[in-house]
Amino acid sequence: MFVIAVGMLAGCTTESPKASAAPVIVQPGAPGDRGQTLAASSMPTVADTLFTAADVLFMQGMIPHHAQALRMTDLVPSRSKNRDITLIAQRMQASQEDEVALMRRWLQDRDQKVPDANHDHSGAGGELMPGMLNEEQFAELKKATGKDFDRLFVQYMIIHHTGALQMVEKLFADGGGQETEIFTYASHVDADQRIEIDRMQKLLAQLGAPASG
Template sequence: MKHTRPRMRRITLVAATATSALALAACGSNDSGSHSGNDSPAKPASSPSAQAPSGTHNAADVAFAKGMIPHHRQAVEMADLAVTRAASPQVKELADKIKKAQGPEIKTMSRWLTAWHEQVPEEMPGMDHSAHSEMPGMMGMKEMDALKKKSGKDFDTSFLEMMVGHHQGAVKMAGAEKDKGSFGRAKTLAADIIKAQNAEITQMNKLLGKS
């Protein structure tokens, strides 16, 4: 019996130690599980672009995009004609500049309309632009057909005169967006259009000898 009691004490001590160890491990496991749950890869942090607010827009923003897209398309169409018809290197350079600026702007505004669940104006080769004749500076089919028949210096003069009027119309439309729009990026684009196209109007008037 003398030997049994010390042995029982040792067994009881070992069992108590093991129980304490298991309890500590369980607590550690719970803490770790809670932490890994907060940082779980199953719930990755959203990207900055996903977190960025899309911004509010109004009817003026929609009208700006829907109007400026066909307006830009016609300017690009006119600029395309300069590649083979213009005589002046300055006119060809200007036409290329217009295409490089307005082409991407068309895509940007098209994405806005899609995001707003609005219809993007259809694009059809050789389309009759008279449907948009109410927009400032927009050319009709007769004017476009006449420009297509010209070449050399005659083309240069007609192209510059038409594009000056076209740009003036775009500046007016962009001004309306700045005054009435609410979508920040559209208002910024409108300001960029006003600045860029006013500068090109000055350049074209110089080429026409009007300044």
């Protein structure tokens, strides 16, 4: 039995190894778009993808965008008694505070300017990012209470979230989002904001207001 076992082992070691299949590389597309299959020779290019100016502008713009959303959620405890409003505001606050920290770190790691989230509520050139409230609209929200606040908060937050989706769309349209970390984060923003918009549309209907587009 021992000789037979050795013979079998020897037989296994003398077989020529089968050629391994060529690696398949799929470069992800923008959210909602199909990925692109690339040749194996493209692997170094994909692996070494660097961030772009569009990536930097996206992160620098999304920080003040999130900062305003946090200003809006800060109003909820003193103005609303609606449990659903309170829960969605708490969820937004927790997730967007973490995301602001992520964006600040991303910019710092690449030696890029980090906007002041506490004071700078606009993007490059002083223009408001898509979906952001102007100060008159924010003052209107701040003045409202009870059910009036609930409706206005949800209406304005849907608009705010829709603006974030526009920012993600522009990022990919401008050739950004190819760096792995940027792609992952932008895809997360797109998916998360869409889910929250859907929840808020349903909540707005419950509050007796027409859903925002």
